[in-house]
Amino acid sequence: MNILTVALPIRQRARLIGRLKEHTVVPVANGKEAVEWLKAGNTAALIVYFETEEDPLVALASLLPHNAKSRVLFCAKEGHNADFQKQLVSRLRVTAILHAPVDPDELVRRASIELDTKVPTLETRVEASSAIPKALLPVWLKHQETNRERVDTLITVCQEENPSEEWIDAGRRAAHQLAGSLGTFGLATASLLARDAERLVTQFAQLTDEQRLRLEKVVHALQLQLADPQLKLPDLENEAPKGSMLIFSIDSEWAAQFAQASKEAGFQPLLTDDPAGARRVFGLEHPDKVVLDLGDLGQEGMVLVHDLSGQGQGLVALLDPPGNNSLIACKTLTKPAANADILAALEHSEAAEKTAPRRILAVDDDPIVLETLTALLQALNIEVHCLQDPLTFWEQLAAVDPELVMLDVDLPYVGGVELCRAMRSEPKYFDIPVIFLSAYNDTETVHRVFTAGADDYVFKPIIGPELITRTRNRLRRARLAQPSLPDAAKRNDKRPDVSIFVQDDDLSRELFKQWSGQGLVVEKLTQSGAPLIERLTGPVETRPRVVLLDVLATNDVLQAFEGLGVNNYCEVWVRGDLTEEEIGWVYEWGLAGYLPQSLPAEIIGRRLARAAT
Incomplete structure (x- = not known):
């Protein structure tokens, strides 16, 4: 053929x-x-x-x-x-x-x-190379029966000659929830099969005999995948009686020899030479001890310590001479330090004093998604309040008083987009950051959520490191924004409230008009490349609080901002027409957020004014 x-x-x-x-x-x-x-x-x-x-x-x-x-x-x-x-x-x-x-x-x-x-088949290749993360294994085991029940619902739909609308809707929702939860656990191929099932069940009345046969094959494949997920988790209990240890260093030779020393001392070493990698490992593996070789990382090193400290783990930072530890909120040692001294410092260091937990309200009708969020975020000292019934949203919002809200787009009875839009019209909740979690990645849905006032959009299936990074960024920026800054007229510093590099002259004029009317100090940037980097890495007291950049005009320098410390002193937002992968890069580079090019000036102006004030 x-x-x-x-x-x-x-x-x-x-x-x-x-x-x-x-x-x-x-x-x-x-x-x-x-x-x-x-x-x-x-x-x-x-x-x-x-x-x-x-x-x-x-x-x-x-x-x-x-x-x-x-x-x-x-x-x-x-x-x-x-x-x-x-x-x-x-x-x-x-x-x-x-x-x-x-x-x-x-x-x-x-x-x-x-x-x-x-x-x-690809199932063996995919699953053999991607075991379920340790943090998610309890959730997977607890909800195996729930996923089997969802497959049983699909089997019932397949067996009926003319299933009722109620059964078709139940089958569609079961397939939708399977796609999200299986993908979250790393079963990528099973997630795609569930997407197929959702599409076919939705159109069940119009299916040909061949399409019905295909649906049956897909559902049978899902049965097999749930029966044999091919998990290959190492048994570390005997090898590492003291638990795991995250070791971060760009000195690979030192990291290797200290990893061996830690293993001999009873720890399972988890090595990384990348700050972003350290955050990912910390979020997914929940190490019992952390050693950070900060070297000459400077501001970036302090940010890394800030992100990983205060959550109950023993943490030691190694500093280059002269070892100024006045700004490091953890136990420090000056390099070179003997392995025995580092291990002793870890053994005798008190776990960092925990700060009050951050509060998140997560709304999703799938309990597996909610428990996944809890499992991933609990190591970050985050208290996740879960809500399955969106009809009780407002009561829970008032009771929890969250610092961040996570919403699913596809909720029963009342959609997440409508809840977000309603929050933005309520003065009491206007400033709470909102992250959407959804399997929908079409342009129309992305536009809808950002127009309604969303701060971020995470695609399902949930990828642990990505979710952790986005959540941490939103919470950190929310805390930095409190208490609110005084009106621009009362400030005695020289920092602009907003600096923009926008090629659309009409948009630029409209934004200037909005912000000037609100008393904000606005600066127009005219050059990318070295001049833009120089402007945003100058003295901290003169840097803008919020920056808006056209992504096509400034793409040559965006990736460098994180390493130069730009993102630690001002919020950098980018505007453009980006793919899902490119949106992910925006957050990997530490930028504040993404604004679709189709957003009207009123929405952009309101969003950045909120960030600046």
């Missing part, structure tokens, strides 16, 4: 050729060439269409009359709204949508399902 690929890149095409040896892969450059190939009397069991500059709806519509029985896989170069995707599925026979960058192995798996061809 033929597989017709339209504009598919060589990497993905080569994987199809290598893995699906029983089939012939026929490449064409565009929709026009595909039509000509089909008109010549050729047929294809499967069409793989990779989105290019041509209109995909028009191109696909022109193909189908010439090959009525073929199935279609659509590879999207960007997120599309729901209407677009519905047209693909209902009108153009698209049975699966993959998003760029398209994983070649996932493309093969999808194609094999459509062609009913056996190939080496």
Whole structure:
């Protein structure tokens, strides 16, 4: 059987050729060439269409009359709204949508399902290389039965000839929740299968016999995955009776020899040479002891100590001579320090005095997501208050008085977007940061949540390090913003409230007008590159409090801000039209947040005015 690929890149095409040896892969450059190939009397069991500059709806519509029985896989170069995707599925026979960058192995798996061809499965490869993090294992074990019940719901839907609307809705929600929770536990392939199940159940009444058979196969695969998640967790009890130790150092030779000393002393060493990596390991593994070789990290080192201290672990920081420890809030030793002295300092150091826990209100109708949040965030001295019923949101909001709210987009009865919009209209709750958690990654949904006043958006399945980083950033900025600064007219410093580098002149004028009317001091930046870095790394007393930058105009310097300490003294927001991956980079670089290019000036102005004052 033929597989017709339209504009598919060589990497993905080569994987199809290598893995699906029983089939012939026929490449064409565009929709026009595909039509000509089909008109010549050729047929294809499967069409793989990779989105290019041509209109995909028009191109696909022109193909189908010439090959009525073929199935279609659509590879999207960007997120599309729901209407677009519905047209693909209902009108153009698209049975699966993959998003760029398209994983070649996932493309093969999808194609094999459509062609009913056996190939080496990806489940073993994925799961064997990604055990469930230790912090999440208790949650996984506790809720195995819940996930089995969700699969049972899907089985019931499959077995019914004409299931009721109530059963279809229950099946759709069960598949949706499975996709989020399985992905969170690292079962990436199972999460994708659950997404397939959700789409097929939603359209159950219109499914062909072949599509129903496919749904049954998907549900059976989910059964098998839940029965055998292939967890490979090391038994460290005998090897490390004293628990684990996080060791951070850019000196790999010293780190290796101290790791061996710590192992001999009864600890399981966890090594990293990257500050971001140290935060990830700390959040996921909950080490019992922490050793930070700060060297000459300066301000970045102090920020790292701030992030990892005050949470109950014994922590020792090593400093280069002369060893000025006046600003370090933990036990310190001056380098070089003997291994025995470091271990003794850890053994005799009192756990850092805990500060009052930070409070988060998390709203999601999936209990596994809520317990996952609790398991991931408890090591950060964060008290997570969980709410499944959004109808009681306002009562819980008043009772908890949270410093941060996490909302799911898809809640029963009242959506998370509406709750966020209502919070922003209430003076009492206007300033509380809001992070959305959702499996939806289409442009329309992202636009909706930011327009409603969201501060951040984390895509499901939840990735532990990403969630920890986003949460920590929001809470730290919220604390730095309290108490509120006095009005600009009463300040005696020279810091602008807001500095902007925006290429849209109309937007720039509108923002100046808004902020000036509120009494804020506004500065217009005109150059990127070295002049921008020089402006934002000058004397602290003259740096702007909040910065707004067009991402396309300043992309050459954004990544450098974290290392230069810019983000420790001012909030840097970027504006643009970014992909999900690029949005992730914004937060990895330590920037304050992302504002979609489509947001109106009123929303941008209100958001940054709140940050500046």
